[in-house]
Amino acid sequence: MKKIDTLVIGSGPGGLAAAEKLAANQTVVVCENDLWGGTCPNRGCDPKKMLYSAVELAEQTKRFEENGLKGEVKIDWPTLMEFKESYTSKIPAQMQSSLKNSHIQTVQGTAQFQTNGLIKINDDFYDPKNIIIATGQKTRTLTIPGSEYLHNSSDFLSLKQMPKRIVVLGAGYIALELSNIARTAGANVDIIQHNDQPLKAFPKKLVGDLVRVMEETGINFHFNEEIKSVKRVEESFEVTTNTEVIRADWVLNATGRIPNIEELNLNNVDIETDSHGIVVNENLETSRANVYAIGDCAAKKLPKLTPVAEFEGNYAAERILGLNSAKPIRYPVIPSVVYSTLKLAQVGFDSLNSKIDYKITTTDVTHWYNYNLTKEPVAKIMTVIDPNTDRLAAGAILSSSADDMINQFVLLINQKISPVEVARTIFAYPSRSADLNYLV
Ligand SMILES: Cc1cc2nc3c(=O)[nH]c(=O)nc-3n(C[C@H](O)[C@H](O)[C@H](O)COP(=O)(O)OP(=O)(O)OC[C@H]3O[C@@H](n4cnc5c(N)ncnc54)[C@H](O)[C@@H]3O)c2cc1C
Numbered sequence: 002m003k004k005i006d007t008l009v010i011g012s013g014p015g016g017l018a019a020a021e022k023l024a025a026n027q028t029v030v031v032c033e034n035d036l037w038g039g040t041c042p043n044r045g046c047d048p049k050k051m052l053y054s055a056v057e058l059a060e061q062t063k064r065f066e067e068n069g070l071k072g073e074v075k076i077d078w079p080t081l082m083e084f085k086e087s088y089t090s091k092i093p094a095q096m097q098s099s100l101k102n103s104h105i106q107t108v109q110g111t112a113q114f115q116t117n118g119l120i121k122i123n124d125d126f127y128d129p130k131n132i133i134i135a136t137g138q139k140t141r142t143l144t145i146p147g148s149e150y151l152h153n154s155s156d157f158l159s160l161k162q163m164p165k166r167i168v169v170l171g172a173g174y175i176a177l178e179l180s181n182i183a184r185t186a187g188a189n190v191d192i193i194q195h196n197d198q199p200l201k202a203f204p205k206k207l208v209g210d211l212v213r214v215m216e217e218t219g220i221n222f223h224f225n226e227e228i229k230s231v232k233r234v235e236e237s238f239e240v241t242t243n244t245e246v247i248r249a250d251w252v253l254n255a256t257g258r259i260p261n262i263e264e265l266n267l268n269n270v271d272i273e274t275d276s277h278g279i280v281v282n283e284n285l286e287t288s289r290a291n292v293y294a295i296g297d298c299a300a301k302k303l304p305k306l307t308p309v310a311e312f313e314g315n316y317a318a319e320r321i322l323g324l325n326s327a328k329p330i331r332y333p334v335i336p337s338v339v340y341s342t343l344k345l346a347q348v349g350f351d352s353l354n355s356k357i358d359y360k361i362t363t364t365d366v367t368h369w370y371n372y373n374l375t376k377e378p379v380a381k382i383m384t385v386i387d388p389n390t391d392r393l394a395a396g397a398i399l400s401s402s403a404d405d406m407i408n409q410f411v412l413l414i415n416q417k418i419s420p421v422e423v424a425r426t427i428f429a430y431p432s433r434s435a436d437l438n439y440l441v
Pocket residue numbers: 010011012013014015016032033034035036037038039040041044045046047049110111112113135136137138154155175261264265295296297298305306307308310
């Protein structure tokens with residue numbers, strides 16, 4: 002039996018952040034049953050954004066055709082995939098060796114709780130003083146006839162050739178991001194959503210604009226459709242809903258992700274779970290002493306994002322080290338971005354106070370100098386101002402630069418910067434950040 006200070010289960014952004022922080026003071030083991038580094042760098046944020054970068058440039062170039070940028074731009078999918086793989090193929094080894102360099106022991110295998118509280122990994126038993134569970138999420142399985150034909154986002158990010166016709170089930174983050182990549186790379190795309198609320202957590206007005214722009218690129222949205230079955234017909238597939246049959250060469254299941262906790266055998270030690278994941282208190286402690294859950298696998302009403310997992314990993318490590326022993330975790334505002342035909346970003350909406358009558362303004366900036374420059378089909382900025390302080394409380398942006406611009410909003414909100422202070426600032430010109438003066 003191996004006695005150690007802390008066992009971290011899962012080597013994604015959450016687990017890595019925790020392990021690195023603990024390593025200077027403790028004996029730490031990180032256990033991983035798949036790719037070192039977890040979802041984000043191997044089959045999530047990073048590879049997606051590498052494909053997106055080419056797609057974004059191609060879209061931008063097409064928009065500028067009538068303004069003097071001539072010549073056909075075409076995505077060469079196999080070469081683009083090679084570019085992506087030039088990064089992803091090195092990640093697991095890099096991540097594992099960086100852990101080893103920090104004197105963290107790495108074990109390849111599945112961690113499973115035993116009834117006596119020990120953890121079994123391969124043929125070894127571990128008796129850690131603390132455990133951090135950071136096992137992430139996985140694609141939700143749809144229980145419909147033909148579900149065996151469905152692919153997930155990892156399959157998409159490894160496609161050798163772009164299929165001619167793709168049907169995408171769901172209209173959330175993954176659906177809207179990967180549909181845009183597929184469409185720009187030449188596929189015909191149909192998106193099927195069971196209600197009329199794509200990207201439910203984002204402001205409806207801006208989502209409506211994004212859907213319209215995606216439709217203009219040729220993507221077909223089918224709302225309020227119940228997916229009944231997927232049937233193989235020779236080399237292709239038929240996706241049947243309550244009202245239609247759509248032909249596809251490839252079907253992506255993007256109907257959501259669920260906690261990846263089955264293999265842990267949590268019921269052996271009565272660790273409480275619900276349908277959103279492992280139940281934790283405001284100190285990220287599970288129902289069992291000295292066992293923490295962080296990142297995507299924890300049941301919390303927060304966006305499941307890489308920086309959130311890292312923030313929680315740091316917090317759990319500090320708590321184990323006794324650095325924040327009494328303080329509950331306090332999150333700063335959390336921005337989220339959908340990287341689609343345009344970028345849709347938001348921050349602060351989940352921290353609004355229902356008793357305050359905020360001043361909400363949506364400004365159409367499509368024809369403002371800095372947006373006209375890139376000929377965007379639409380660009381809008383929504384601001385939510387607290388009338389008591391005149392400060393920005395929340396905001397949303399739809400534009401090609403929303404991912405960077407939203408970080409300006411993050412700073413304004415977190416640092417409580419007033420409009421007067423913004424007005425006293427000299428920003429570089431011309432730049433989109435310089436428009437802040439007119440917006441807040
Ligand atoms: C397609 C896609 C795109 C995304 N894009 C973005 C983005 O642009 N921005 C963003 O912020 N977030 C994005 N995300 C979300 C982001 O990837 C996750 O929020 C983040 O990876 C969560 O980190 P984590 O450490 O909680 O879990 P993960 O990164 O999922 O890591 C968990 C690890 O635990 C391992 N594991 C599971 N069970 C066991 C076990 N029993 N024993 C041992 N190991 C185990 C898994 O193999 C995995 O490697 C995206 C996700 C997807 C799928």
